[in-house]
Amino acid sequence: MKNKPIDEILLAPEIEPERYELLAGPAYHFQVARRDFFKGLGGGVLILFAVKEARAQQESGGGRRGGGRTAPQEISAWLHIGEDGVTTVYTGKVEVGQDIRTSLAQVVAEELRVSITTIRMVMGDTDLTPYDAGTFGSLTTPTMSPRLRKAAAAARESLLDLAAEQTKADRKSLLIADGKVTNPATKQSLTFSQLTKGQRLTRAIADDIALTPPDEWKIAGKPLTKLNGRDIVTGKHQYTSDLKLPGMLYGKVVRPAAFGATPSAIDTKAAEKMTGVTVVRDGDFIGVTAPTPTLAKRAMEAINVEWKTAQQPSSSEIFAHLKKTAAASDGRSATKRGSMTEGLAAAQQKLEQSYNIAYIAHAPLEPRAAVAEWKDGKLTVWTGTQRPFGVRSELASAFRIPEEKVRVIMPDTGSGYGGKHTGETAIEAARLAKAAGKPVKLVWTREEEFTWAYFRPAGVIDIKSGVSSDGKITAWAFHNYNSGSAGIRPVYDIPNQAIEFHSTDSPLRQGSYRALASTANHFAREVHLDELAASVKIDPLEFRLKNLKDQRLQAVLEAVTRRIEWEKRKPVAGRGFGIAGGFEKGGYVANCVEVAVDRTSGKVTILRIVTAFECGAIINPDGLKNQVEGSIIQGIGGALFEAIEFENGKILNPRFSRYRVPRFSDVPPLETILLDRKDLPSAGSGECPIVALAPAISNAIFAASGVRLRSLPMIPNGLKA
Amino acid sequence: MKIVELQVNGNKHRVEVDDEQSLLSVLRDDLDLTGTKYGCGEGQCGACTVLLDGQPTRSCRMPAVNVGSKPITTIEDLEQNGRLHPLQQAFLDHGAMQCGYCISGMLMSGAGLLKKNPQPTEAEILRAMEGNICRCGTYPRIVAAIKQAASGRVAQKGGGK
Numbered sequence: 001m002k003n004k005p006i007d008e009i010l011l012a013p014e015i016e017p018e019r020y021e022l023l024a025g026p027a028y029h030f031q032v033a034r035r036d037f038f039k040g041l042g043g044g045v046l047i048l049f050a051v052k053e054a055r056a057q058q059e060s061g062g063g064r065r066g067g068g069r070t071a072p073q074e075i076s077a078w079l080h081i082g083e084d085g086v087t088t089v090y091t092g093k094v095e096v097g098q099d100i101r102t103s104l105a106q107v108v109a110e111e112l113r114v115s116i117t118t119i120r121m122v123m124g125d126t127d128l129t130p131y132d133a134g135t136f137g138s139l140t141t142p143t144m145s146p147r148l149r150k151a152a153a154a155a156r157e158s159l160l161d162l163a164a165e166q167t168k169a170d171r172k173s174l175l176i177a178d179g180k181v182t183n184p185a186t187k188q189s190l191t192f193s194q195l196t197k198g199q200r201l202t203r204a205i206a207d208d209i210a211l212t213p214p215d216e217w218k219i220a221g222k223p224l225t226k227l228n229g230r231d232i233v234t235g236k237h238q239y240t241s242d243l244k245l246p247g248m249l250y251g252k253v254v255r256p257a258a259f260g261a262t263p264s265a266i267d268t269k270a271a272e273k274m275t276g277v278t279v280v281r282d283g284d285f286i287g288v289t290a291p292t293p294t295l296a297k298r299a300m301e302a303i304n305v306e307w308k309t310a311q312q313p314s315s316s317e318i319f320a321h322l323k324k325t326a327a328a329s330d331g332r333s334a335t336k337r338g339s340m341t342e343g344l345a346a347a348q349q350k351l352e353q354s355y356n357i358a359y360i361a362h363a364p365l366e367p368r369a370a371v372a373e374w375k376d377g378k379l380t381v382w383t384g385t386q387r388p389f390g391v392r393s394e395l396a397s398a399f400r401i402p403e404e405k406v407r408v409i410m411p412d413t414g415s416g417y418g419g420k421h422t423g424e425t426a427i428e429a430a431r432l433a434k435a436a437g438k439p440v441k442l443v444w445t446r447e448e449e450f451t452w453a454y455f456r457p458a459g460v461i462d463i464k465s466g467v468s469s470d471g472k473i474t475a476w477a478f479h480n481y482n483s484g485s486a487g488i489r490p491v492y493d494i495p496n497q498a499i500e501f502h503s504t505d506s507p508l509r510q511g512s513y514r515a516l517a518s519t520a521n522h523f524a525r526e527v528h529l530d531e532l533a534a535s536v537k538i539d540p541l542e543f544r545l546k547n548l549k550d551q552r553l554q555a556v557l558e559a560v561t562r563r564i565e566w567e568k569r570k571p572v573a574g575r576g577f578g579i580a581g582g583f584e585k586g587g588y589v590a591n592c593v594e595v596a597v598d599r600t601s602g603k604v605t606i607l608r609i610v611t612a613f614e615c616g617a618i619i620n621p622d623g624l625k626n627q628v629e630g631s632i633i634q635g636i637g638g639a640l641f642e643a644i645e646f647e648n649g650k651i652l653n654p655r656f657s658r659y660r661v662p663r664f665s666d667v668p669p670l671e672t673i674l675l676d677r678k679d680l681p682s683a684g685s686g687e688c689p690i691v692a693l694a695p696a697i698s699n700a701i702f703a704a705s706g707v708r709l710r711s712l713p714m715i716p717n718g719l720k721a
Numbered sequence: 722m723k724i725v726e727l728q729v730n731g732n733k734h735r736v737e738v739d740d741e742q743s744l745l746s747v748l749r750d751d752l753d754l755t756g757t758k759y760g761c762g763e764g765q766c767g768a769c770t771v772l773l774d775g776q777p778t779r780s781c782r783m784p785a786v787n788v789g790s791k792p793i794t795t796i797e798d799l800e801q802n803g804r805l806h807p808l809q810q811a812f813l814d815h816g817a818m819q820c821g822y823c824i825s826g827m828l829m830s831g832a833g834l835l836k837k838n839p840q841p842t843e844a845e846i847l848r849a850m851e852g853n854i855c856r857c858g859t860y861p862r863i864v865a866a867i868k869q870a871a872s873g874r875v876a877q878k879g880g881g882k
């Protein structure tokens with residue numbers, strides 16, 4: 001039984017839009033006048049790139065949920081080659097540690113044939129850079145990178161045109177390298193500024209401009225460490241929390257006693273008496289400003305509030321709560337193929353299992369911070385956010401001012417992992433600054449970050465499946481409650497499927513996280529596959545390959561198992577290997593993990609993690625390896641011990657002393673295999689490599705101990721069963 | 722409020738401090754030495770690490786009034802006369818950073834370790850660094866960088882282990 005649309009989807013996995021991206025688009029999108037800005041640029045070559053592709057429109061905010069409006073027909077990126085030979089690239093994408101400042105500069109330098117040291121990246125400044133919906137979904141590499149390559153290629157071509165015109169040489173004979181165009185016959189060389197002669201040439205880009213193919217890359221495709229690395233190791237780089245404006249005050253916000261609590265009585269008298277302190281009240285918002293952070297904290301603590309709280313579900317009952325409050329199926333989020341009844345009838349073994357996923361926190365090491373300043377009716381906010389333009393809209397609507405009266409600047413930030421999409425700190429700092437009449441800095445404490453940011457959703461996943469005696473999966477019903485729908489569809493070739501996402505009531509504020517729900521969906525699926533394989537006594541690798549047509553997933557699975565010599569592995573008491581694979585955001589990953597389990601103490605030690613990752617043509621191998629390793633190490637936390645505990649609207653473990661994150665000694669030897677597919681377009685790497693780790697660990701623990709772990713985190717208190 | 726005299730990076734600073742003010746806040750908010758970071762305020766993450774009399778110390782847990790005359794070294798003083806400390810160079814060589822927010826603290830903990838123990842074993846490195854969190858997960862590269870700096874080896878470009 002074939003159902004064409006689904007086959008197509010399986011063959012060309014689209015990038016899954018995620019309901020938890022917190023991506024509600026603004027109702028209006030006002031243009032900021034850029035003429036003045038262009039005037040200030042001076043001579044040189046200016047390349048404008050108008051958004052045309054449907055994909056770019058989608059990324060710019062149209063076509064996604066909450067939008068419904070069309071994307072602005074706006075310039076999406078530009079670059080300017082100055083007379084001084086410096087090329088400035090303007091992009092709305094932002095840097096949170098994924099090192100796109102470097103990889104984007106690399107592709108521009110490549111196309112322009114200049115040294116990377118002549119590239120300056122201006123990122124995430126809503127007054128200077130073109131509109132961008134945000135830095136998430138591993139979209140920078142597949143979408144922004146080709147756009148900038150085209151912009152740079154267009155600049156290169158117009159410089160060649162100029163040179164041909166000025167030297168009367170045959171255009172085809174000219175060479176462009178190191179910021180110069182040379183005529184090999186006459187040895188005459190002209191620098192970019194000699195070519196532009198103080199004029200400004202403005203060019204738009206033809207969509208079909210020729211790009212340098214990856215196998216001819218000289219700058220891109222090579223390992224390169226962070227461009228501004230020296231500022232990082234000397235402590236000079238200024239994060240938002242490091243900024244200081246003249247006359248700046250420090251802010252603090254009074255936090256409710258529990259989620260959803262409302263103030264019933266507020267006493268601010270003591271705080272108001274403190275010299276230099278301003279108390280700000282606006283609706284339920286209560287905050288203070290003071291000339292020093294210590295005084296701001298003291299004033300905040302001096303405010304007495306009685307809070308009205310309501311009864312709320314706690315972590316001990318969360319999974320039952322999610323199932324109980326699941327919305328009735330609307331059919332819209334369901335994917336059906338074939339017939340489950342027939343599939344189960346054809347099965348030799350049937351299996352039904354449930355998997356649980358806890359809420360976890362991003363815990364970026366730099367907590368949320370913002371510096372806000374009102375000047376001549378314009379609000380400027382520096383803040384670490386993955387969506388500077390989204391935060392601009394939030395500010396405009398919070399203060400009922402037009403977007404052109406708001407500027408959001410995003411300094412390179414102390415990480416996000418999907419956790420910094422929102423602008424709550426920006427709004428708080430701006431509200432305080434407005435009342436105080438001076439710039440205000442607000443830095444959240446670790447406890448605030450753990451409590452008032454948002455979490456990766458908790459979830460329950462129920463799977464019902466059937467397998468034939470020769471190891472073919474015949475039926476696959478997969479129900480996800482609350483986690484999300486990213487990665488919900490299997491890449492495996494299964495004739496009968498019923499897959500559905502169910503929204504539920506979430507007691508905690510939830511949002512996107514590295515790889516979104518893909519981690520949860522892969523965990524349930526890849527553990528369940530091992531269980532199925534065991535039910536018909538087939539080797540887990542063989543079982544996967546039997547049910548798989550996708551060659552890219554096969555390739556990564558084979559790469560990790562070849563590395564550990566899977567076929568030759570011998571049973572050793574208390575030790576075991578596990579594998580898992582997956583795809584997400586255009587990338588393919590497989591993990592093979594070896595663990596040792598001590599059944600007496602319950603201690604589980606990861607001995608080795610082998611990862612194979614493939615995301616098309618590799619732009620920066622070292623940056624890629626760094627991202628893959630980082631995903632794996634972060635993934636260890638969510639797999640083994642990270643979980644938010646809460647009770648009646650309060651977070652019980654809002655500190656690093658009570659919320660365990662991976663540390664140095666948690667990291668086993670990592671072996672990372674990068675498959676470079678120069679024939680395929682480059683995809684992003686910030687998310688996919690995290691998805692297969694947890695199931696590979698669970699499968700390894702089973703192989704070592706016979707204990708099947710179906711909940712994340714798996715062993716917050718060691719192996720008990 | 723109290724006036725204290727702090728020895729920071731070889732300079733004397735007279736600062737008026739609040740009794741409960743941490744050394745971290747004095748460095749960042751009063752002396753504008755913002756290379757030292759806040760990550761937790763409870764001594765758990767190491768982002769605020771400085772050297773106090775050569776010893777890696779969590780400045781968020783150290784009241785400024787208790788520092789006395791002990792010399793304080795911050796990340797800003799690791800580079801000398803435009804020359805990077807070998808450990809800083811090793812971090813660059815190994816690309817041992819992503820967002821970079823933990824890096825000042827990592828460098829100060831690592832520099833403190835190498836000062837006391839110029840040839841640490843891997844186990845000694847892990848023990849000394851265990852109190853520093855990198856949420857981006859650059860741990861293997863940091864270990865490799867500390868080993869490189871300890872061995873005095875020259876740069877070996879690109880990559881962790």
Ligand code: FES
Nearest residue numbers: 760761764767781
């Ligand atoms: S800020 Fe001092 S240890 Fe985290």
Ligand code: FES
Nearest residue numbers: 819821823855857
């Ligand atoms: S590099 Fe981001 S926390 Fe270490």
